[in-house]
Amino acid sequence: MRNTYVQFLVSFVALAAAPFVLSLFHLNLLSEILILAIFALSLNVLVGFTGLVSLGHAAFFGVGAYTAAVVAQNVSADMFVTLGLAVAGSFLLAAVIGMFCIKVSGFYFLMLTLAFSQMIYSFIHQSTNLTGGSNGLSGIPRPEMGSFIFGNPVLIFYLVLAVFFVSYAVLRMIVKSPYGQVLVGIRENETRVKSMGYNTGFYKYSAFILAGIFGGVSGALYTYFNGFIAPSDVYWTMSGTALIMVLVGGAGTMLGPVLGAALIVVLETIVSSYVDQWMLVLGLVFITFVVFFPKGIVGIGQSLYKNAVKKKPVYEKKKSRAA
Amino acid sequence: MSMDNILTISSVGKSFGGLHILKDISLEVKKGERIGIIGPNGAGKTTFFNLLTGDLAPSTGEIYHYEENITKQPNYKRARNGIVRTFQKNNLLNELTVLDNLLLVLQRKRGLGRVWYKPRGARKYPGLYEEADELMNKWGLYHQRDIVVKNLSYGEQRQIEILLGVATEPSILLLDEPTAGMSQSETDYIVDLLHKLPRDLTLMIIEHDLDIVFGLSDRMVVLYDGGVLVEGRPEQVRMDKRVNEIYIGSGDEATC
Numbered sequence: 216m217r218n219t220y221v222q223f224l225v226s227f228v229a230l231a232a233a234p235f236v237l238s239l240f241h242l243n244l245l246s247e248i249l250i251l252a253i254f255a256l257s258l259n260v261l262v263g264f265t266g267l268v269s270l271g272h273a274a275f276f277g278v279g280a281y282t283a284a285v286v287a288q289n290v291s292a293d294m295f296v297t298l299g300l301a302v303a304g305s306f307l308l309a310a311v312i313g314m315f316c317i318k319v320s321g322f323y324f325l326m327l328t329l330a331f332s333q334m335i336y337s338f339i340h341q342s343t344n345l346t347g348g349s350n351g352l353s354g355i356p357r358p359e360m361g362s363f364i365f366g367n368p369v370l371i372f373y374l375v376l377a378v379f380f381v382s383y384a385v386l387r388m389i390v391k392s393p394y395g396q397v398l399v400g401i402r403e404n405e406t407r408v409k410s411m412g413y414n415t416g417f418y419k420y421s422a423f424i425l426a427g428i429f430g431g432v433s434g435a436l437y438t439y440f441n442g443f444i445a446p447s448d449v450y451w452t453m454s455g456t457a458l459i460m461v462l463v464g465g466a467g468t469m470l471g472p473v474l475g476a477a478l479i480v481v482l483e484t485i486v487s488s489y490v491d492q493w494m495l496v497l498g499l500v501f502i503t504f505v506v507f508f509p510k511g512i513v514g515i516g517q518s519l520y521k522n523a524v525k526k527k528p529v530y531e532k533k534k535s536r537a538a
Numbered sequence: 539m540s541m542d543n544i545l546t547i548s549s550v551g552k553s554f555g556g557l558h559i560l561k562d563i564s565l566e567v568k569k570g571e572r573i574g575i576i577g578p579n580g581a582g583k584t585t586f587f588n589l590l591t592g593d594l595a596p597s598t599g600e601i602y603h604y605e606e607n608i609t610k611q612p613n614y615k616r617a618r619n620g621i622v623r624t625f626q627k628n629n630l631l632n633e634l635t636v637l638d639n640l641l642l643v644l645q646r647k648r649g650l651g652r653v654w655y656k657p658r659g660a661r662k663y664p665g666l667y668e669e670a671d672e673l674m675n676k677w678g679l680y681h682q683r684d685i686v687v688k689n690l691s692y693g694e695q696r697q698i699e700i701l702l703g704v705a706t707e708p709s710i711l712l713l714d715e716p717t718a719g720m721s722q723s724e725t726d727y728i729v730d731l732l733h734k735l736p737r738d739l740t741l742m743i744i745e746h747d748l749d750i751v752f753g754l755s756d757r758m759v760v761l762y763d764g765g766v767l768v769e770g771r772p773e774q775v776r777m778d779k780r781v782n783e784i785y786i787g788s789g790d791e792a793t794c
Binding site: 387388389391392393394395396397399400403404406407408409410411412413414415 | 591593612613614615617618622623625629630631632633634638641642643645646650651652653654655656657658663702706
């Protein structure tokens, strides 16, 4: 099981079998988890690997989702067109916003990303002709591929699953590459990385764009999945939720955001069916993790694993941070 | 500026607001030369280094690397072109292993920094990992290869600072108080290590322990109150009245 390809294959087969096992309700839940997992993974490139805490990631999700929706309604529902333009849209947005946000760091980065994303939100909220304003867009045609239509939730699930695996594999490859290690270096100590001869501005900017693109991909998938999109999905609380997923799952790991997304979606579904105050419960979960398990679900898993396999305590050997 | 000058520093000064930290400093550094920089606290030694590495921009004057005017060049470009520094306070990637710290330096040297499509690993980048292992072996640090830097002692981290500095084979290495905050035995070890540096490596070293600088340097520069007080061979500086005065006067070590 140590082999990455084997792990990939096993989890892919297991997930691909889901439609045969799960009810439609649970299958939809799984689709939603995978979509939000891509969203959290993309944010994790910034937060977990580069050390840039963004509170504006919903902007890319929203631009991806709305682009896919508007294009599907007015131009073509072909998946290559809608997804391609969603990626192009979020790329452009990230390229523009990134130029400004990368100039600052820490608290100012957080506030600047928040400000930009709220600008996008109000644009979407007010451009009634284009986006339907506060009503959002509904009746969005299902994605097509040539003459094939992803017409039911099972087909949508397989589409989401395929995109999820491609996104996961690509992001994993990138964060483990020499380029990705420079990002980790910037997270740890940007001054040092600069004095090693790296133009850290370039790395932060490209990481910002990378995160934006995959944020847009998840947004487009969300439109495919829901057939409906509303401005609330671009609101800053959406960015906050993604941030919580990353932190609860384990920032700076690949598996963390996926587990975080799963936990939050499952919690929301279960808890909100019993109590109205689901946000209260989410808050408690978040606080518990931040105080007691700052390394998230993955961190808990690692320490359990460490205890199971007896460990010499003298020097803490480094565990590979990316699962 | 002559061809064999690695650095030519011409009337460089630095002010913060109305405060003149450095005034009108000129210095030529020849290839292979080892220059010791001493001076009491607040003389502007570290500021001087920051100007050379591009961590600060000079207010006046110009700096040349060989024949290239680098006064306005950003710090990462200077590092790439061979002006490399160590820091007065340990400034490493604390959550990463010694190996990962070193790999980051070496992958830059090999121009691999922007390779995003091939995960890093010993099998995929054999030359890179071999070079890292060789370097650690050479400096006797191989046993720390997989240890996370924050778990090393202060003195051990200091050695890693120097290791990262020499790893890229810089054209000039700026050492900012390499023995600061170390015990006597750790200091001895570092001094030993510095003496083992290749003789053709150009060095500039700031150090409070005068015995160490006198032993290492070909030439000494004494900074005082933002200017060059004395410049000359170690013997000359050792005998200089003014140098003795400021060191005794400021209550610093007067061991010279």
